[in-house]
Amino acid sequence: MTKPHNPPGDAHPYLRAATAGVRHHARAAAGSEAPADRVHLDVLHSHLTGLHLLVDRLADTTRPPHPAAGRHLASAHLRLWQxxxxxHDAFHTLPAGERNSSDTACRPDRLPEGPPVLTICQRQLASGHAIRRKTTPADHGPRPARTA
Known part of the structure; x- marks a missing residue:
């Protein structure tokens, strides 16, 4: 019994749907004169950090059998973090919005993950930790003695 052949486009339906959503949003935003707001940047940051984690995992599994491709994925990993x-920096330079509006007010009691300003910072810290773990050499063992 053989496995049915899946066309390459059906291999990752969620990733394809996310890509289609980003393309649709980019086309819709092209005709808009409205500047980016904090909510927009928060969602975009979430998407980028999700891609960051995905590329990190792909680089780890691709590098042993295909070192050159793994290095390219590692470079993409770094650039996604950048x-x-x-x-994240743009998010913090935008005004927070009206404090009295019920739509823009920070309501930590209604958000289990905490206020949006902390959520984006938590994602940024987690991705920064992952990139440092990959790119910063670890100190394994004692340092050699210095000679005078």
Whole structure:
């Protein structure tokens, strides 16, 4: 008995749907004159950090059998972190909005993950930790004695 052949487009339906959503949003935003707001940047940051984790895992599993491809994925991993860092910085430079509005008010009691400003920072810290773990050499063992 053989496995049915799945076309390449059906291999990752959730990833394809996310890509289609980003493309649709980019086309819709192209005709808009409205500047980005904090909610928009928060969602975009979430998408970038999700991609960051995915590329990190792909780089780890691809590197042993295909070192050159793994290095390219590791570079993409770093650049996704840089993009997420820029989005995080832009988020914090935008005004927070009206404090009295029920739509924009921070209601930590209604958000189990905490206020949005902390959520984006938590994601940024987690992705920063992951990139440092991959790119910073670890100190394994005692340092050699210095000679005078």
């Amino acid at each position: 993009a997420a860092t820029s989005i």
